[in-house]
Amino acid sequence: xxxxxxxxxxxxxxxxxxxxxxxxxxxxxxxxxxxxxxxxxxxxxxxxxxxxxxxxxxxxxxxxxxxxxxxxxxxxxxxxxxxxxxxxxxxxxxxxxxxxxxxxxxxxxxx
Amino acid sequence: xxxxxxxxxxxxxxxxxxxxxxxxxxxxxxxxxxxxxxxxxxxxxxxxxxxxxxxxxxxxxxxxxxxxxxxxxxxxxxxxxxxxxxxxxxxxxxxxxxxxxxxxxxxxxxxxxxx
Numbered sequence: 674x675x676x677x678x679x680x681x682x683x684x685x686x687x688x689x690x691x692x693x694x695x696x697x698x699x700x701x702x703x704x705x706x707x708x709x710x711x712x713x714x715x716x717x718x719x720x721x722x723x724x725x726x727x728x729x730x731x732x733x734x735x736x737x738x739x740x741x742x743x744x745x746x747x748x749x750x751x752x753x754x755x756x757x758x759x760x761x762x763x764x765x766x767x768x769x770x771x772x773x774x775x776x777x778x779x780x781x782x783x784x
Numbered sequence: 785x786x787x788x789x790x791x792x793x794x795x796x797x798x799x800x801x802x803x804x805x806x807x808x809x810x811x812x813x814x815x816x817x818x819x820x821x822x823x824x825x826x827x828x829x830x831x832x833x834x835x836x837x838x839x840x841x842x843x844x845x846x847x848x849x850x851x852x853x854x855x856x857x858x859x860x861x862x863x864x865x866x867x868x869x870x871x872x873x874x875x876x877x878x879x880x881x882x883x884x885x886x887x888x889x890x891x892x893x894x895x896x897x898x899x
Binding site: 703704706708713714715716717718721723724729731732763765767770771772773775776777778 | 833876878885887890891892
């Protein structure tokens with residue numbers, strides 16, 4: 674069974690903390706994505722990566738950075754967490770047919 | 785830039801009634817098109833996808849979608865809904881010219897089922 678695993682289901686962090694969200698896929702996919710999901714706004718792309726060490730900004734990259742040192746792992750970093758980054762974060766991966774496989778999500782609360 | 789519009793935020797239909805969820809996309813060439821479903825508390829699951837060939841695509845759970853190039857639409861349909869279809873539905877688009885490309889999602893349509 675194909676799998677995208679996000680390291681945490683729930684996280685509570687304080688304002689100003691540096692936050693790491695980790696995602697691992699076992700399908701040898703080239704592409705990996707980070708989205709945030711908010712009610713009424715759907716899934717908004719933060720960053721995506723099409724190869725190791727390669728990344729491109731999505732629609733809402735401000736306040737975030739990413740790291741992809743190995744093909745199977747894609748990390749999202751909140752440099753200094755703020756309350757407006759409280760959200761559900763979804764990681765996904767895809768190959769040439771563009772079908773995205775999603776993790777279960779990380780619900781992040783910044784207090 | 786590519787974009788996806790789902791004009792209906794929330795739809796309520798009676799159990800057994802037919803369903804159509806609308807999706808319009810903005811993209812120059814023929815894109816890959818997808819419908820995903822997210823049941824309450826669950827992850828996103830692919831219902832169906834289209835890139836080429838027959839413009840009427842069959843998916844899982846009895847869903848189908850029709851690609852209409854002239855209208856830039858990819859509407860999702862089901863002839864008879866079940867209470868278990870209550871969920872949020874997302875349309876998505878990805879460029880056809882390169883596999884190293886972003887996948888853009890719409891804002892979603894929440895489907896409620898009236899008993």
